[in-house]
Amino acid sequence: MTIPVLSVRGLVVEIPTRHGVMRPVDGMTFDIKAGEILGLVGESGAGKSMTGNAVIGLLDPPARIAEGEIYLNGDRIDRLRLADLRKRRGKDIGMVFQDPLTSLNPLLPIGDQLTETILEHLPVSMSEAKTRAVAALEEVGIPAAAERIGAYPHEFSGGMRQRVVIALALSAEPSLIIADEPTTALDVSVQAQITALLKRLCRERGAGVMLVTHDMGVIAETADRVAVMYAGQLVELGFVRQVLSEPCHPYTDGLMGSTPQASKGQTRLRQIPGSMPRLGNLPPGCAFSPRCSYVQDKCRQKPELRLNSCDSRTACWFPIGAPA
Amino acid sequence: MLAYVIRRVFHSIVVLLAVGLVAFSMFRFVGDPIDNMLGQERTQADIDRLRTQLGLDQPFAIQYWKFLSGAAEGNFGVSYRQGRPVSDIISERAPATLELAAVSGLFAILLGIGLGVFTAIRRNGIASNLIMTLSLVGVSLPTFLIGILLIYVFSVELDMLPSFGRGETVMVGYWSTGFLTKSGLVALILPAITLGLYQMTLIMRLVRSEMLEVLRQDYIRFARARGLRERVVNFRHALKNTLVPVITVTGLQLGSIIAFAIITETVFQWPGVGLLFINAIHFVDIPVMAAYLMLISVMFVTINLVVDLLYFAIDPRLRVDGRST
Numbered sequence: 146m147t148i149p150v151l152s153v154r155g156l157v158v159e160i161p162t163r164h165g166v167m168r169p170v171d172g173m174t175f176d177i178k179a180g181e182i183l184g185l186v187g188e189s190g191a192g193k194s195m196t197g198n199a200v201i202g203l204l205d206p207p208a209r210i211a212e213g214e215i216y217l218n219g220d221r222i223d224r225l226r227l228a229d230l231r232k233r234r235g236k237d238i239g240m241v242f243q244d245p246l247t248s249l250n251p252l253l254p255i256g257d258q259l260t261e262t263i264l265e266h267l268p269v270s271m272s273e274a275k276t277r278a279v280a281a282l283e284e285v286g287i288p289a290a291a292e293r294i295g296a297y298p299h300e301f302s303g304g305m306r307q308r309v310v311i312a313l314a315l316s317a318e319p320s321l322i323i324a325d326e327p328t329t330a331l332d333v334s335v336q337a338q339i340t341a342l343l344k345r346l347c348r349e350r351g352a353g354v355m356l357v358t359h360d361m362g363v364i365a366e367t368a369d370r371v372a373v374m375y376a377g378q379l380v381e382l383g384f385v386r387q388v389l390s391e392p393c394h395p396y397t398d399g400l401m402g403s404t405p406q407a408s409k410g411q412t413r414l415r416q417i418p419g420s421m422p423r424l425g426n427l428p429p430g431c432a433f434s435p436r437c438s439y440v441q442d443k444c445r446q447k448p449e450l451r452l453n454s455c456d457s458r459t460a461c462w463f464p465i466g467a468p469a
Numbered sequence: 470m471l472a473y474v475i476r477r478v479f480h481s482i483v484v485l486l487a488v489g490l491v492a493f494s495m496f497r498f499v500g501d502p503i504d505n506m507l508g509q510e511r512t513q514a515d516i517d518r519l520r521t522q523l524g525l526d527q528p529f530a531i532q533y534w535k536f537l538s539g540a541a542e543g544n545f546g547v548s549y550r551q552g553r554p555v556s557d558i559i560s561e562r563a564p565a566t567l568e569l570a571a572v573s574g575l576f577a578i579l580l581g582i583g584l585g586v587f588t589a590i591r592r593n594g595i596a597s598n599l600i601m602t603l604s605l606v607g608v609s610l611p612t613f614l615i616g617i618l619l620i621y622v623f624s625v626e627l628d629m630l631p632s633f634g635r636g637e638t639v640m641v642g643y644w645s646t647g648f649l650t651k652s653g654l655v656a657l658i659l660p661a662i663t664l665g666l667y668q669m670t671l672i673m674r675l676v677r678s679e680m681l682e683v684l685r686q687d688y689i690r691f692a693r694a695r696g697l698r699e700r701v702v703n704f705r706h707a708l709k710n711t712l713v714p715v716i717t718v719t720g721l722q723l724g725s726i727i728a729f730a731i732i733t734e735t736v737f738q739w740p741g742v743g744l745l746f747i748n749a750i751h752f753v754d755i756p757v758m759a760a761y762l763m764l765i766s767v768m769f770v771t772i773n774l775v776v777d778l779l780y781f782a783i784d785p786r787l788r789v790d791g792r793s794t
Contacts, residue, residue: 201694235696242694247687250706251786261705262695297785313695 148219149176150321150353151200156213156223158192158199158377167424169195169208171377174450177321177353182344184368184385185357186400188421192377193357197323199223200355201238202230218320236266239314239352241343243326245307249298255282255309256294259316266317281312285342304335308342315346322347325357340367361404365389373397376421376432379450383457393457393464395437431461439463470781477777481770486537488766492759493533502549502753523549536759545763546756550749555760559742564644565635566734566741570727572657573665577726578719581669582708585676590703592681601677607670612729616663616736623659631656633738664733668722675718679711686710712783720776724769 158170170192177183185193198204200215202222215223217237222230234240242248250258259278263269269277275294282290285308298306307327314322324343328336344367347354356368364371364385371388373381373396381394392398402415419436422428428435430445437444443462450460503516503525520526524535539546545555584604588597607615624632636652638645647653683689684707692702731743738744742761749757780787 203690203694231693231696231698233696234694238694240691240694242687242691244687248691250688250692250710252709252784253706254785261697261701265695265697265701299786310691313691317696 149178150218151177152216154214156199157211158195158208159211160208164425169377169424170199173379175372175382177355179353180348180351182347182354182356182368184364184371185355185374186359186364186371187374188359190421191374193374194325197325197355197357201234201240201323235262236317237319239319239322241310241314241324241327244330245303245310248310249306251298254295254297259313262313262316281316285312303331307331307339321353323355328363376427378432380460381457387457393459394461395439395465396433398465477774484770485766489537489763492762496755496758500753502755505752506549540763545760548757549754550752555756559760562742562745564646565739566727566730566743568647569660569664569739569741570730573661574723574726576661577665577668577672581672582676585673586680586708589677589680604670604673607666612663612732613736615666616733619659619663630659635740660733660737660739664726664730668726671722672719676711676715679714680707683707683710713780716776716779720772724772727768728765
């Protein structure tokens with residue numbers, strides 16, 4: 146068995162506050178293989194971005210990794226000193242942020258931002274770095290890349306800027322890419338281009354991708370596997386087709402029911418009653434139980450993630466479709 | 470770009486005319502110079518003669534026009550008190566003030582930016598909290614008090630530094646400099662700190678707050694995610710983005726360092742134009758006062774123009790005509 150690019154084991158992120166310790170990420174466990182795109186979905190505040198930030202070591206204090214292990218290509222990275230982790234960032238882990246308008250330094254030409262990243266991580270000369278910078282821009286589909294290398298970020302449109310951001314994240318050829326809502330700030334026609342670009346580049350380079358999004362459409366189009374998060378916990382993990390068509394966890398089922406689908410015509414969308422509990426106020430046992438229509442007494446105990454009948458993993462005592 | 474500069478120079482001339490007008494009309498309320506110039510034994514004939522001789526009997530508009538046309542040729546008239554051309558007196562005194570201002574400006578900028586960046590990066594450290602607390606002293610204590618305190622500590626008690634004057638100076642062409650002698654350099658220390666302390670703390674606090682704001686931005690986070698060194702993130706990416714507001718304030722403060730050297734020069738008996746101005750007010754020496762105010766406003770206007778041009782150099786978004794390359 147090959148070593149996964151990213152392996153997260155029982156990750157817990159804690160934020161100490163005046164009202165006690167919050168756990169925005171509570172016991173995440175998943176792997177990403179080379180060339181695989183794992184979609185991380187969930188509603189706002191479910192801990193998706195926090196998981197991504199924890200992996201690259203960019204949690205804002207006082208948030209910190211309290212438990213669990215993170216392995217990158219088999220090396221443990223969650224206990225690295227900052228200086229060693231910094232060398233990994235950009236080189237082994239690339240990150241793409243949500244808003245391309247604010248991700249680029251407005252005062253530096255994009256070429257400078259590319260070359261500084263390349264020179265930081267790869268043993269190349271300045272002229273070689275420039276050649277690579279142009280190549281990186283061409284690869285993400287910037288027309289006339291050699292001429293635009295001296296352009297400033299404000300001279301690009303939003304979609305073009307996100308392409309530049311992707312070129313930057315990939316410039317040192319990382320084996321893992323964390324894309325935190327890479328298309329949320331873009332309009333729909335550009336979204337599809339960016340998603341396709343991300344997908345193509347990862348396939349070509351065999352890089353693993355952690356795609357954080359709340360957009361089920363993006364997941365369906367892009368990801369190989371999907372991890373559904375609820376209140377900091379992983380509730381369902383499986384192949385995209387499987388999870389989207391036959392969701393086992395009642396939350397995933399509710400999520401799918403609330404996604405508009407063109408094929409179903411204009412029917413009223415289902416909604417999940419209630420809202421996600423506040424982090425300091427989680428119910429005992431299954432966090433979803435107060436909103437779940439299948440809730441039973443056993444749900445007061447915390448369900449473990451386990452293999453269900455249909456080849457995906459679910460954290461539920463009574464998964465949908467399982468023989469009763 | 471050139472059109473912009475020309476437009477700005479035109480604006481500057483309008484500003485200078487206005488300053489001259491305000492200054493000139495204020496002098497009419499400072500007092501009558503004739504009183505000081507003639508002794509107790511004066512007769513009405515003496516007074517009238519002198520008044521005509523100085524042109525003070527003419528209407529305000531004509532006085533103003535004469536002053537302006539003279540000033541345009543570099544002729545600011547003759548000092549009532551010293552009986553010498555004002556331009557000579559000022560060019561004699563200017564080096565002292567400019568050298569003092571240069572040293573304290575440099576002190577304010579270098580230390581201000583350095584400490585500002587330091588306190589922003591180590592924002593919870595003991596050292597930066599101490600610096601922030603001490604900086605309140607610089608912001609809140611009046612200049613003359615700081616000067617007197619420094620004199621008390623370093624001149625009176627420790628006897629390390631001179632308490633007044635410029636020390637020995639050397640003439641380099643028309644310029645008398647204190648940079649070339651040991652006593653000249655030593656004499657600069659206390660007045661330069663006194664004059665620049667307020668500006669230093671102001672720049673420091675501004676750099677700190679701007680830097681804290683910038684460090685929260687996405688592109689800083691992205692720079693970290695790209696694995697850049699902290700030094701590169703802090704100085705190449707963060708500091709440059711804080712510079713536009715910092716330059717605005719720094720520019721204006723440099724102007725005020727020269728303009729308000731008056732107090733420091735008085736405390737340290739520094740033979741500069743500030744001291745000259747104070748003496749001129751005592752004596753209602755109108756030509757000296759007018760020339761001084763005009764020079765100060767020329768300086769402010771020039772600094773503002775330079776600041777505006779620096780914006781273009783720093784922030785590419787302001788270059789309307791597209792790429793500079």
